[in-house]
Amino acid sequence: MLPAIEDDIKNGPEAPKNNMASLTSLMFARFKAGKYPMALLSTDNFSQNGEKLEKSVLTIAQGWEKNGLVPSEFVDYLQDDKKVSFPLSMIDRITPNPSETVSDKLKADGFENYQIFHTPGHTNIAAFTNTEEVHYLVVEDDFPNGRPALDKAGVILTNRDTVNDADEMKVTTCLNPLHTALAVNGSLLGFNSIAKEVSDPDMLNLIKQIGYVEGLPVVTDPKVINPKKFIDQLVNKRLPNPYSPDMPQRIAADTSQKLSVRYGVTIQHYIDDPKRDPKDLHFIPLVLATWCRYLMAIDDQGKPFEPSRDPMLSELQPKVADIKLGEKTDVHAHLKDILSNKKIFGHDLYEIGLGDVVEGYFASQISGVGAVRKTLEDTLSKYAKQI
Structure with missing residues (x-):
């Protein structure tokens, strides 16, 4: 387990630093507000993404429970599939780093925001995205609190x-x-x-x-x-x-x-x-x-x-x-x-x-x-x- 996660489990839901602990903290706030239902939909590009998200959230919540920072009912809430779901998804769209070739074409065509910024962490950031028109998003239709008409936007619900x-x-x-x-x-x-x-x-x-x-x-x-x-x-x-x-x-x-x-x-x-x-x-x-x-x-x-x-x-x-x-x-x-x-x-x-x-x-x-x-x-x- 990463040290940042260990710290968040030790310190509880009040001031999380890691994204996953922040998500779990938000779910704790929803639990306290009325145990309202919620779907946590992962669109991470790997297999069994919903199950991995569920495991991550539960790991943090159970750590908080063990440390006496949240009640056991919160963990029960997260594990009740009528209250909280973790749908699977398959996402497919090839999106490489911003391309110098595309940047040059945008510059030649008179676009102002054509630059690519290279961060110290070797991440390339640009105001444009070079990707493909083809894309697929297949989502498990498991939303305990309802959902928008995602199928009208091309999402395959199944x-x-x-x-x-x-x-x-x-x-x-x-x-x-x-x-x-x-x-x-x-x-x-x-x-x-x-x-x-x-x-x-x-x-x-x-x-x-x-x-x-x-x-x-x-x-x-x-x-x-x-x-x-x-x-x-x-x-x-x-x-x-x-x-x-x-x-x-x-x-x-x-x-x-x-x-x-x-x-x-x-x-x-x-x-x-x-x-x-x-x-x-x-x-x-x-x-x-x-x-x-x-x-x-x-x-x-x-x-x-x-x-x-x-x-x-x-x-x-x-x-x-x-x-x-x-x-x-x-x-x-x-x-x-x-x-x-x-x-x-x-x-x-x-x-x-x-x-x-x-x-x-x-x-x-x-x-x-x-x-x-x-x-x-x-x-x-x-x-x-x-x-």
Whole structure:
């Protein structure tokens, strides 16, 4: 627990400093005013956001109760779903940092507030937002005190299971896995723009194989959003949009924390289905190998680059640090601790028959300068299906 939260739990609801404690304090005021019903709707961009919000609020409230700062009835109020709800939501809109390119265009067109301000904390702030016109907000319709007609503003209101299905569709199949494939490949192949990267035929074909061929057959259709149409829109309109100037390097951040969800869930579906076999996957294992190649921090031209932040870099990079492009090496000795790590992939990749596959792709990718591109071309030539 963060020290700021510990302090807020110790000091009680009167003068909270952390945002979550402030929210809990507001709920305590509502409780004292008459135990009025309330929906606390999280639109944080991660899975199970409502449940995480509920856990956070209850952690603080229960800490206050334990310290004798609030009555037990307040905790009961928060746990009464007829009084207080924590709806789930799935939010999807790609919104990178303010772009210098957009800023320059606004300046040229005579707009006054075109500047981007860079804070000491490395946050970029501007009066404009460069984002995409496409957006989705799927919300669990659980509002004990009523709600506005959100559906008239394009919000999809549905039940909890459907929100979960929509979230899994996006995070494990139709968007996030494609993003990560572009992130690690783009960093190695010298791209600094997602829009430019998807104009590359190999990159576009790669994400199509991951989305349409390997992921789509095992995704649960949430019904409120058509998964195939979602991918169609992503690859044909959203990712190629130059006015949403996203970068592979941004998406590559914290990849070790993302792989178990973005690929591990699809792999699990292949394990669970008796008619499927994880060894039928070709492009997901290729991306996992590419991420291991990324950890070397040497691009496909043999030049060093700065990897994006990741909490496991200091642990993982030493395992591949002494590999030299074009030199014979014991790939298994270097990768066995990585590929068997269930924390990273959600699976021991050797136990499910993918460890050796990933090793084979990695061995090809370190065979020399240009080998990442060559391995991708060869894999597409051998396994890609017509879309």
